[in-house]
Amino acid sequence: xxxxxxxxxxxxxxxxxxxxxxxxxxxxxxxxxxxxxxxxxxxxxxxxxxxxxxxxxxxxxxxxxxxxxxxxxxxxxxxxxxxxxxxxxxxxxxxxxxxxxxxxxxxxxxxxxxxxxxxxxxxxxxxxxxxxxxxxxxxxxxxxxxxxxxxxxxxxxxxxxxxxxxxxxxxxxxxxxxxxxxxxxxxxxxxxxxxxxxxxxxxxxxxxxxxxxxxxxxxxxxxxxx
Amino acid sequence: xxxxxxxxxxxxxxxxxxxxxxxxxxxxxxxxxxxxxxxxxxxxxxxxxxxxxxxxxxxxxxxxxxxxxxxxxxxxxxxxxxxxxxxxxxxxxxxxxxxxxxxxxxxxxxxxxxxxxxxxxxxxxxxxxxxxxxxxxxxxxxxxxxxxxxxxxxxxxxxxxxxxxxxxxxxxxxxxxxxxxxxxxxxxxxxxxxxxxxxxxxxxxxxxxxxxxxxxxxxxxxxxxxxxxxxxxxxxxxxxxxxxxxxxxxxxxxxxxxxxxxxxxxxxxxxxxxxxxxxxxxxxxxxxxxxxxxxxxxxxxxxxxxxxxx
Numbered sequence: 001x002x003x004x005x006x007x008x009x010x011x012x013x014x015x016x017x018x019x020x021x022x023x024x025x026x027x028x029x030x031x032x033x034x035x036x037x038x039x040x041x042x043x044x045x046x047x048x049x050x051x052x053x054x055x056x057x058x059x060x061x062x063x064x065x066x067x068x069x070x071x072x073x074x075x076x077x078x079x080x081x082x083x084x085x086x087x088x089x090x091x092x093x094x095x096x097x098x099x100x101x102x103x104x105x106x107x108x109x110x111x112x113x114x115x116x117x118x119x120x121x122x123x124x125x126x127x128x129x130x131x132x133x134x135x136x137x138x139x140x141x142x143x144x145x146x147x148x149x150x151x152x153x154x155x156x157x158x159x160x161x162x163x164x165x166x167x168x169x170x171x172x173x174x175x176x177x178x179x180x181x182x183x184x185x186x187x188x189x190x191x192x193x194x195x196x197x198x199x200x201x202x203x204x205x206x207x208x209x210x211x212x213x214x215x216x217x218x219x220x221x222x223x224x225x226x
Numbered sequence: 227x228x229x230x231x232x233x234x235x236x237x238x239x240x241x242x243x244x245x246x247x248x249x250x251x252x253x254x255x256x257x258x259x260x261x262x263x264x265x266x267x268x269x270x271x272x273x274x275x276x277x278x279x280x281x282x283x284x285x286x287x288x289x290x291x292x293x294x295x296x297x298x299x300x301x302x303x304x305x306x307x308x309x310x311x312x313x314x315x316x317x318x319x320x321x322x323x324x325x326x327x328x329x330x331x332x333x334x335x336x337x338x339x340x341x342x343x344x345x346x347x348x349x350x351x352x353x354x355x356x357x358x359x360x361x362x363x364x365x366x367x368x369x370x371x372x373x374x375x376x377x378x379x380x381x382x383x384x385x386x387x388x389x390x391x392x393x394x395x396x397x398x399x400x401x402x403x404x405x406x407x408x409x410x411x412x413x414x415x416x417x418x419x420x421x422x423x424x425x426x427x428x429x430x431x432x433x434x435x436x437x438x439x440x441x442x443x444x445x446x447x448x449x450x451x452x453x454x455x456x457x458x459x460x461x462x463x464x465x466x467x468x469x470x471x472x473x474x475x476x477x478x479x480x481x482x483x484x485x486x487x488x489x490x491x492x493x494x495x496x497x498x499x500x501x502x503x504x505x506x507x508x509x510x511x512x513x514x515x516x517x518x519x520x521x522x523x524x525x526x527x528x529x530x531x532x533x534x535x536x
Contacts, residue, residue, distance in 0.1 A: 051447070083448075
């Protein structure tokens with residue numbers, strides 16, 4: 001489903017974020033990418049989302065070369081990917097409900113679909129009671145659950161979670177990981193970047209370890225090896 | 227679907243305008259200043275235009291006709307004058323009419339009336355009052371009358387006893403220069419003011435959208451198309467413009483009223499209020515459409531900056 005073919009990324013200041021990365025992720029897999037800060041995890045995510053382009057090599061999603069996707073078609077591709085960030089990135093002037101509904105609106109869903117799916121997905125992440133709260137009225141764990149609801153509401157093929165537990169306490173971290181696991185159990189591919197050892201080991205799924213822009217380990221039921 | 231999308235964009239614009247209260251308020255205030263500048267410049271220029279036109283209408287040349295001239299020869303001269311392309315209007319004031327007007331003008335001045343009565347006869351000559359289309363054309367008319375032109379064949383002009391153009395020449399020339407100067411200056415000031423207000427508005431809206439740049443980034447990652455992201459910002463910009471335009475128009479009434487009263491000491495007072503009320507529909511259209519255009523275009527351009535990459 002995802003294929004990185006000898007991908008390198010360097011910036012104009014001379015730093016190399018990725019150096020000849022080759023990896024593939026199959027449909028339905030749960031892959032954790034681990035590594036220290038600066039190992040290249042976020043660059044990998046950015047290339048996958050088409051936010052940045054590789055200096056060398058190609059990145060494909062479902063056989064589509066992301067770098068060749070035209071600007072006009074990019075939104076369509078992104079609607080197939082649900083994204084969760086460490087800093088939540090919710091729209092501050094929209095309620096939890098509206099944040100989730102926004103993802104459905106841009107995907108062209110009808111008002112009826114929105115009215116039935118949004119409460120349902122917020123219930124899945126246990127936020128029915130806080131549907132009409134603004135992000136400033138929610139805790140870190142709740143914010144991340146809204147972000148997850150937003151990411152899954154359009155039934156994407158892939159969920160990318162870029163250090164989703166980085167700003168959360170252990171209890172919330174556990175809850176978020178359980179939700180991601182549940183999403184994966186339902187068949188959605190999940191790519192998780194993290195440097196939380198506990199999370200990786202609790203999952204017991206495939207782990208790719210990165211260091212200085214290179215993949216140094218790829219274990220099918222891996223452990224946190226750094 | 228298009229209708230649903232449009233409905234969502236408009237709704238999102240309204241909601242964002244309301245929820246970003248303080249940003250909206252400051253944008254509206256700045257736009258009021260900008261639109262106020264546009265409106266007052268237009269109003270003053272237009273008012274100055276009418277004032278100058280009034281002044282222009284007051285300029286004329288009086289041709290005093292010899293007392294012995296027959297009515298027919300005077301009419302002949304009048305007709306000849308009317309054939310000149312520079313001449314807008316020729317008015318004939320007979321000796322009798324001149325006397326009546328003179329008496330009316332001096333009815334409170336006993337000495338003059340007394341002197342007039344003592345003379346017994348009507349001492350006033352008949353007059354042809356000539357108005358040119360443009361102040362600068364009086365020279366040509368004066369040339370005709372002073373027999374310098376090819377058109378002015380001698381016979382008709384023999385009844386002219388005096389033309390007052392040369393007495394007023396300096397004043398007429400000065401006035402016509404002043405009128406052209408003021409018109410030119412007016413259009414330059416209007417252009418500069420409109421330019422400044424566009425800049426002010428654009429920068430304010432750019433700042434308002436700069437605050438939302440992260441949100442724009444999130445919307446793109448969630449899969450929002452450029453049009454769908456830009457739409458609500460443009461609607462918001464239109465709302466800034468609309469609200470600012472209505473408030474500007476609302477402010478104008480008391481201000482022009484106050485201006486009228488405080489300038490009453492001048493000749494007639496600067497009656498912008500009358501001008502404002504009389505041309506309200508036109509001013510309303512100009513201000514509201516400028517507000518909408520300024521807001522929409524500024525927002526469109528400001529968001530574009532954050533939508534250029536993939």
